[in-house]
Amino acid sequence: MQGATIQAPGLSTYLKSLKNTPVDASVEHFISLLKRRQIRNSRPCAIATTALLLRVVAEFKGRDAAKLIERIKQVGRRLTSAQPREVVVGNIVRRVLGLVREVVDEHADGQTPNGSEPGHMAPHPQHDSLHRPALHSSISTFSPLRHAVVEPTHAGIYPDNASDVSEHSRRPPLLTSHTSYAPTSAAPLVHSLFGLFSQPADTPSNTSTPTGQASPNGKSTLTALNLERLADLHRGQSLDLKGEVMEGIRELQDELETSDKQIAEVALEHIHANEIILTHTASTTVQKFLMFAARKRSFTVVHAETYPHDHTATHGILLTGKKREANPDDDGVDKWKPLTDVGIPVYVIPDSHVFAIMSRVNKVILATHTVLANGGLVAAAGAHMIAKAAKEHQTPVVVLSGVYKLSPVYPFDIDELIEHGDAGSVVPYDDGDFVDKVDVENPLYDYVPADLVDLYITNLILADTHPRTSTASLRTTTAPKILPCSHFPKEQAL
Template sequence: MAEGTAIATPGLSSFLKSLKTTPVEPSVAYLISLLKRRQIRNSRQCAVATTALLLRVVGEFKGKDSAKLVERIRQVGRRLTSAQPREVVVGNIVRRVLGLVREVVEDHLDAETNATSDIGHNSQPHNDSLSRPTLSSTISTFSPLKHATAEPLDASTHQSETMSDSGELPKRPGLLTSHTSYVPSSSAPLVNSLFGLFSHPDTPSTSNTPTGHQSPDNKGMLTSLNLERLADFSNSKFDVKAEVMDGIRELQDELDQSDDLIAANALDHIHSNEIILTHTASTGVQKFLLTAARKRKFTVVHVETFPHDHTGTHSVLLTGKNRDHSGDSEEDSFKPLRAAGIQVVMIPDSHVFAIMSQVNKVILATHTVLANGGLVAASGARMIAAAAKAHQTPVVVVSGVYKLSPVYPFDIDELIEYGDPGSVVPYEDGGFVDLVDVENPLYDYVPADLVDLYITNLGGHAPSYLYRIVADHYRTEDINL
């Protein structure tokens, strides 16, 4: 095994392996070099690497001062993001971890103030009712959850949902006024999951999160809940580090499962005999389509994405495995769509407009989703989305929440990465390369108005709603690292 790692080309897998043995500082340096050399690329790989590294960073952190911990994470995050500013996901993960720390600390403080009167559950209602007006008026991102946690306690029962519903009634207006758009989509499943949490208070939260296919609504929220609960139960020996690490592990779980959670939505969006157009060799999209393929027969038109992802596309279509991601082959290997009985038609990029009149739905993979509802995706996406718009074909973007970035695209060009022009015109053609500027943009920015729907691991959202999810996942104080 050791020899294998030595020989293997540097990448995500080698980084994860080395992380176990190498101390933190060299690991940070190693990741930075991997990012700089583009040996780790693609949002998912960057996200996985960053979470793994931050887990180590937090784990090795000495001292109990949470402010210092925040500063430390920030400092690592700054170095990572400046190493590869275009992999926005790195920054996203850092911000989420920072948010986690803040949350743990705040919850702890909260719990302490609550606990001063009595740790008993009965004292909670009074406290809650007292604090409610102020809370509902603040636009703290996690305030609705604080209400939610209080509710089951309020009803002082753990079983009956009807009870909690009735008990909830008077509070509803408060929630609605502060977060109108938020309530209808997620309040009911949230209560469900809360019951799950409180009826088994000792089960590790990790086992809870994956179960909820009907309540995948808010992983980040659940994270915060669990932490709060932990704070409640163990405030005597409060340990920021351990809780943050738990939170990071849940973040890792979220990364692991986001594809599956997204794919769970597939049947809601794909009906029989549809013709679906997609591009690039995205694992997420393939899984999404495969899930739908289990129940329904449809046709997939796959755009080749020449010149930067055509090989990946070809190999995904043929084998279901993206050759480029040789590192995590086990995770990435699934049977190709065509083996699932799905008719796949591959077309060159230039054919998109010609075919679009026949297409029912466009499903795009993405690199980063931005807070304004726009996205950065493999180049060609803009052209596809524009063609879809011209034909009134709905465009669905499939993306994990971890790709959702609080960055607002003031300067779009900054986010666009340019690749090897040799893949457009080979360097052997010296005369040509000398005279002509060959450009190979790897990403396209697709504005929000070209997108009809986002499907994340939390469910489907309109592009205009994304800012809200951003607010749920990131703290405003962390937006500038």
């Protein structure tokens, strides 16, 4: 299958075609690519979805937010039904929908500041003040998610908030993004934290006004904000809905791009010298994570090859440091070297060896396809037995996952989430006799229950969570904030 995708249509060709194809055709194209599995796996799907939605929003005519939402929903529904198991597509659509709503909310709040429940103020009175002063630094780190995390920081859960806060971009719209992912879990905050900012809204001195305009260059000084806000209020309906949503989507794209890097940055906190680390499949996230750690630490990697789906990619990534289907544009940007080039011994083992070797493994690092609402995850086949074997040997299991993989889907029916692949890769079809008589099965994914995972590392660094001890916290504090849909229950069903 992978062999076919090299020249065949795939993510890169799709992204190229996107620029000069009408939106509807692009949607169709994407749907067919999804159906044909020519775009597969979380990251390519996420990238393609964001790119497509950017186009959808860009081509959207009119100012009616409801219509825009309807339009995105309609596209999203089609995409998700095209390939329901690529949960990431749904995640991205939900995020974009959340984005739109947030812009609208914000605008509405700007219009009628009193509409926000005053009750919201109480839980996070300090939020505003903490958040605002540090508005500067790079845009790249700026993403809705980052802001979402700021929340717990202020609540005092995470002591190292300072650095995080400082990373906030200076753009006032930050605040918008922030609000959209406000915790739904906390009952009183059902709608958004926006209330916080808008509470004294009619007093121009309230600095955190949600300005409708996305003005990346805007100084975050109070005066500038005020001025903008005033201007906004005057402009009334002339909210640049589209522009702001597109801005948000671009932030999302940034996030997708940087999530691996952000995850990798904490590698040193998790890998000690001379460790033996077991991983599987060809995951860029994991490879980058290990690469980052390899700069400072020496350790040994044991790599299960994940036969028969990912073994080619696995061997490829170990030989060249790159996935074959990786976006060719990446080549220039970051030169990946295989892990072995930086002096990390890598041992490739067949998957059957996992148990035999586990007793000597210090840590298991898994990549994932999706993280589900209950903290369980859907990962490449074999992940379950690896995690289980690790559990039996009391070896910690660390799952690396970009936030875009966190999904609000609850695994009521696990089998529904498991995709079965080409049986021909298990037993080649030229063995006709065998294939005729024997029912060959090739599940591509495993469901790994949350209790087998010790730690999630996401690109919200603060979201490291032990799913069992703090499943509640993953779900109630982190996940809902990360999972935009939960903010807008309407989107849950898409």
